[in-house]
Amino acid sequence: xxxxxxxxxxxxxxxxxxxxxxxxxxxxxxxxxxxxxxxxxxxxxxxxxxxxxxxxxxxxxxxxxxxxxxxxxxxxxxxxxxxxxxxxxxxxxxxxxxxxxxxxxxxxxxxxxxxxxxxxxxxxxxxxxxxxxxxxxxxxxxxxxxxxxxxxxxxxxxxxxxxxxxxxxxxxxxxxxxxxxxxxxxxxxxxxxxxxxxxxxxxxxxxxxxxxxxxxxxxxxxxxxxxxxxxxxxxxxxxxxxxxxxxxxxxxxxxxxxxxxxxxxxxxxxxxxxxxxxxxxxxxxxxxxxxxxxxxxx
Amino acid sequence: xxxxxxxxxxxxxxxxxxxxxxxxxxxxxxxxxxxxxxxxxxxxxxxxxxxxxxxxxxxxxxxxxxxxxxxxxxxxxxxxxxxxxxxxxxxxxxxxxxxxxxxxxxxxxxxxxxxxxxxxxxxxxxxxxxxxxxxxxxxxxxxxxxxxxxxxxxxxxxxxxxxxxxxxxxxxxxxxxxxxxxxxxxxxxxxxxxxxxxxxxxxxxxxxxxxxxxxxxxxxxxxxxxxxxxxxxxxxxxxxxxxxxxxxxxxxxxxxxxxxxxx
Amino acid sequence: xxxxxxxxxxxxxxxxxxxxxxxxxxxxxxxxxxxxxxxxxxxxxxxxxxxxxxxxxxxxxxxxxxxxxxxxxxxxxxxxxxxxxxxxxxxxxxxxxxxxxxxxxxxxxxxxxxxxxxxxxxxxxxxxxxxxxxxxxxxxxxxxxxxxxxxxxxxxxxxxxxxxxxxxxxxxxxxxxxxxxxxxxxxxxxxxxxxxxxxxxxxxxxxxxxxxxxxxxxxxxxxxxxxxxxxxxxxxxxxxxxxxxxxxxxxxxxxxxxxxxxxxxxxxxxxxxxxxxxxxxxxxxxxxxxxxxxxxxxxxxxxxxxxxxxxxxxxxxxxxxxxxxxxxxxxxxxxxxxxxxxxxxxxxxxxxxxxxxxxxxxxxxxxxxxxxxxxxxxxxxxxxxxxxxx
Numbered sequence: 001x002x003x004x005x006x007x008x009x010x011x012x013x014x015x016x017x018x019x020x021x022x023x024x025x026x027x028x029x030x031x032x033x034x035x036x037x038x039x040x041x042x043x044x045x046x047x048x049x050x051x052x053x054x055x056x057x058x059x060x061x062x063x064x065x066x067x068x069x070x071x072x073x074x075x076x077x078x079x080x081x082x083x084x085x086x087x088x089x090x091x092x093x094x095x096x097x098x099x100x101x102x103x104x105x106x107x108x109x110x111x112x113x114x115x116x117x118x119x120x121x122x123x124x125x126x127x128x129x130x131x132x133x134x135x136x137x138x139x140x141x142x143x144x145x146x147x148x149x150x151x152x153x154x155x156x157x158x159x160x161x162x163x164x165x166x167x168x169x170x171x172x173x174x175x176x177x178x179x180x181x182x183x184x185x186x187x188x189x190x191x192x193x194x195x196x197x198x199x200x201x202x203x204x205x206x207x208x209x210x211x212x213x214x215x216x217x218x219x220x221x222x223x224x225x226x227x228x229x230x231x232x233x234x235x236x237x238x239x240x241x242x243x244x245x246x247x248x249x250x251x252x253x254x255x256x257x258x259x260x261x262x263x264x265x266x267x268x269x270x271x272x273x274x275x276x277x278x279x280x281x282x283x284x285x286x287x288x289x290x291x292x293x294x295x296x297x298x
Numbered sequence: 299x300x301x302x303x304x305x306x307x308x309x310x311x312x313x314x315x316x317x318x319x320x321x322x323x324x325x326x327x328x329x330x331x332x333x334x335x336x337x338x339x340x341x342x343x344x345x346x347x348x349x350x351x352x353x354x355x356x357x358x359x360x361x362x363x364x365x366x367x368x369x370x371x372x373x374x375x376x377x378x379x380x381x382x383x384x385x386x387x388x389x390x391x392x393x394x395x396x397x398x399x400x401x402x403x404x405x406x407x408x409x410x411x412x413x414x415x416x417x418x419x420x421x422x423x424x425x426x427x428x429x430x431x432x433x434x435x436x437x438x439x440x441x442x443x444x445x446x447x448x449x450x451x452x453x454x455x456x457x458x459x460x461x462x463x464x465x466x467x468x469x470x471x472x473x474x475x476x477x478x479x480x481x482x483x484x485x486x487x488x489x490x491x492x493x494x495x496x497x498x499x500x501x502x503x504x505x506x507x508x509x510x511x512x513x514x515x516x517x518x519x520x521x522x523x524x525x526x527x528x529x530x531x532x533x534x535x536x537x538x539x540x541x542x543x544x545x546x547x548x549x550x551x552x553x554x555x556x557x558x559x560x561x
Numbered sequence: 562x563x564x565x566x567x568x569x570x571x572x573x574x575x576x577x578x579x580x581x582x583x584x585x586x587x588x589x590x591x592x593x594x595x596x597x598x599x600x601x602x603x604x605x606x607x608x609x610x611x612x613x614x615x616x617x618x619x620x621x622x623x624x625x626x627x628x629x630x631x632x633x634x635x636x637x638x639x640x641x642x643x644x645x646x647x648x649x650x651x652x653x654x655x656x657x658x659x660x661x662x663x664x665x666x667x668x669x670x671x672x673x674x675x676x677x678x679x680x681x682x683x684x685x686x687x688x689x690x691x692x693x694x695x696x697x698x699x700x701x702x703x704x705x706x707x708x709x710x711x712x713x714x715x716x717x718x719x720x721x722x723x724x725x726x727x728x729x730x731x732x733x734x735x736x737x738x739x740x741x742x743x744x745x746x747x748x749x750x751x752x753x754x755x756x757x758x759x760x761x762x763x764x765x766x767x768x769x770x771x772x773x774x775x776x777x778x779x780x781x782x783x784x785x786x787x788x789x790x791x792x793x794x795x796x797x798x799x800x801x802x803x804x805x806x807x808x809x810x811x812x813x814x815x816x817x818x819x820x821x822x823x824x825x826x827x828x829x830x831x832x833x834x835x836x837x838x839x840x841x842x843x844x845x846x847x848x849x850x851x852x853x854x855x856x857x858x859x860x861x862x863x864x865x866x867x868x869x870x871x872x873x874x875x876x877x878x879x880x881x882x883x884x885x886x887x888x889x890x891x892x893x894x895x896x897x898x899x900x901x902x903x904x905x906x907x908x909x910x911x912x913x914x915x916x917x918x919x920x921x922x923x924x925x926x927x928x929x930x931x932x933x934x935x936x937x938x939x940x941x942x943x944x945x946x947x948x949x950x951x
Contacts, residue, residue: 412782
């Protein structure tokens with residue numbers, strides 16, 4: 001039992017790192033545009049496909065392909081902002097949500113089409129091999145790299161949001177009109193946010209891709225589905241707190257793994273069940289999120 | 299027995315006391331006016347009476363029954379109807395459709411029966427539209443019955459709103475600035491219309507408005523609110539000439555006009 | 562009883578005479594309905610011809626009656642599927658269009674209907690005619706449960722709960738082998754008398770007609786009006802005496818019932834049901850076809866659903882004989898056409914043509930109903946409503 005729990009916690013934390021990257025992007029975009037971005041995970045899958053094309057199909061060096069993947073993800077984020085979010089800025093939030101879901105579906109459609117000949121693919125790892133085997137579960141170097149990237153990204157975001165341009169960004173997110181008056185371009189801030197968020201999504205995709213084989217829609221509903229867990233993590237953090245989103249991601253990762261404990265052995269979808277009821281309980285009991293001290297008006 | 303009795307109402311938003319120990323009452327068939335500067339808490343008082351806000355302290359009674367904890371739609375069912383400061387209508391549909399929607403509680407069939415298309419629902423539907431047409435006729439609005447609400451000017455909508463709230467079959471009518479967007483001449487006519495409606499439907503009316511002549515002209519009793527407190531109350535002339543009211547609200551010496559001028 | 566503070570109603574006749582009346586409101590534009598437009602004989606003939614053509618396409622061609630084409634079994638199967646998708650589209654329209662809440666787990670609603678119907682027919686050995694009402698009831702019940710639990714949540718959070726529910730249903734509920742047959746799936750026999758694809762198509766049409774009728778009556782009666790009011794402005798709705806929560810819940814149940822019927826038919830149509838069918842992608846497809854069809858536009862939703870149902874396996878592309886063209890110019894295989902083009906249609910609908918297909922075809926549908934052909938018919942844009950100051 002202890003071994004099982006240990007495995008669940010360790011796997012949960014490493015999966016949680018991927019969820020955290022997705023959740024951070026979701027929180028950023030929610031703060032900037034007030035929309036639940038259902039395309040967030042697809043930024044990741046698209047980036048992953050691009051990086052895969054670089055490494056495997058075109059034989060580029062890994063670092064270059066990695067950057068190429070991030071660039072493609074970012075381009076997709078910027079295009080989404082310009083072509084979908086900006087024209088719909090006066091529409092209702094539900095319409096915006098459908099819009100981002102449309103972006104996700106468009107990307108998935110193109111992925112299905114372009115990967116038709118070989119639907120299942122395998123992205124090579126940055127570093128191969130297993131670092132340690134606590135409780136008999138394998139912790140790969142890829143997992144450690146992901147954790148490291150998450151720490152760096154979280155630290156960078158924390159520093160950035162305390163810098164002058166980060167503060168300007170926050171100001172523009174909270175009070176668009178007032179920020180315009182003091183000379184902050186809301187348009188540029190919105191694009192910047194979507195760009196950063198898309199890069200975060202891209203990181204999630206390219207870093208988690210090598211863990212499994214991937215298909216079209218990998219990060220949205222495929223093997224590495226991180227969209228729903230990412231949203232849950234963001235909700236746990238109250239949708240606006242970035243440290244809360246990271247903590248939430250770890251919690252969601254572990255709870256999902258608990259669903260695969262042997263006491264739930266007869267159910268195939270233990271993880272999904274745990275997540276659904278966990279989300280319901282959190283939203284009904286503490287709609288302001290678990291990891292925030294005060295309710296934030298949205 | 300009073301129709302409406304508000305006792306010691308308190309509500310605060312953040313640190314601001316929006317209503318501070320407010321008490322008021324309205325008797326059968328009375329018209330009660332509420333005046334006061336912007337932000338005095340007039341609309342907040344309405345929101346407590348109709349159930350949009352929960353007061354932190356105090357009681358609201360309707361015909362002797364405590365309604366402090368009832369949800370909005372149940373208060374409507376008891377006979378409390380209200381209009382909104384900036385027009386509470388379903389905007390993406392026609393005027394006539396709004397009046398039919400507002401007869402929700404008078405619709406004598408189950409929504410499921412309506413969905414299955416039971417024969418009784420068809421005749422009931424035509425009864426509802428007939429009643430809507432009557433009310434529109436009464437307020438001289440027949441001409442815009444099929445116009446979309448969103449396309450009509452504000453002043454007309456204030457009148458449509460009165461027709462709509464009458465369709466909910468109220469006993470007690472709460473009107474939030476019914477005369478805004480109307481000229482003085484029209485406001486006079488509105489006052490007379492309210493008196494007519496009271497007679498025809500047996501209404502008790504509580505009315506907020508900035509047209510002081512309108513309020514003092516038709517009201518039997520007037521309350522003046524300021525900073526969430528009742529500053530003065532009494533017969534229209536008393537309140538109108540009350541020194542505190544003059545200072546807070548009119549901001550000048552009492553004018554040499556009385557409500558006689560209005561009639 | 563005479564209360565001391567009761568105001569008198571003193572208005573005597575003489576006072577009433579001096580009453581000033583509100584001036585009648587005169588509408589600005591009186592151009593409409595001065596003399597209602599009536600089409601002439603030729604006009605009626607033309608309209609009748611188009612109606613007959615439509616009826617022929619819907620009723621005659623799939624049955625190979627009075628038709629120069631010969632549709633194979635699989636083509637009629639696609640037609641049945643299109644009718645079922647139309648039912649599902651109408652079901653989702655009740656939620657998104659009428660109640661203004663979005664469901665991203667609608668594939669679960671449909672799937673539950675399908676598996677319940679399959680269970681009733683296969684494992685309990687009951688008749689199909691009993692299975693459909695049972696599936697509809699279970700569909701309504703699950704919607705009621707989900708709605709009751711999550712009604713406190715607003716828009717975006719609710720969408721999230723439906724998404725989680727969809728994943729939960731797909732992976733957990735449909736994974737229960739005793740109920741769904743697990744990964745192996747389940748064989749579902751068709752009802753007696755509707756065993757072949759041609760007669761089954763007409764059965765689907767009949768159910769679509771029932772759903773269309775219910776949807777039409779819903780909109781025109783108490784429930785539909787209440788939904789319209791509460792979607793636009795819950796505060797105004799409640800001041801009209803509408804119980805906002807109860808009616809939102811009703812929308813859920815209606816949607817669940819329609820979805821249950823659609824699911825039951827889908828189970829019979831495919832005759833073989835596997836849980837993987839009901840994944841998140843299908844939920845997105847449902848949203849797509851409903852929004853592209855045009856929310857709150859019955860005809861539009863039906864057309865949108867039919868188009869996407871036919872696009873799913875490339876049937877429409879084959880029918881239009883553009884598959885060769887697509888494959889040779891951009892290398893797009895027919896079966897991916899819907900998947901790739903559909904989302905872009907959605908984005909176009911949202912950003913440029915918010916009324917969807919329903920608005921685009923409004924001139925034709927108005928004309929068919931005996932009005933003048935007006936290219937700008939139905940071009941009324943929804944007014945965004947800010948909450949009333951209350």
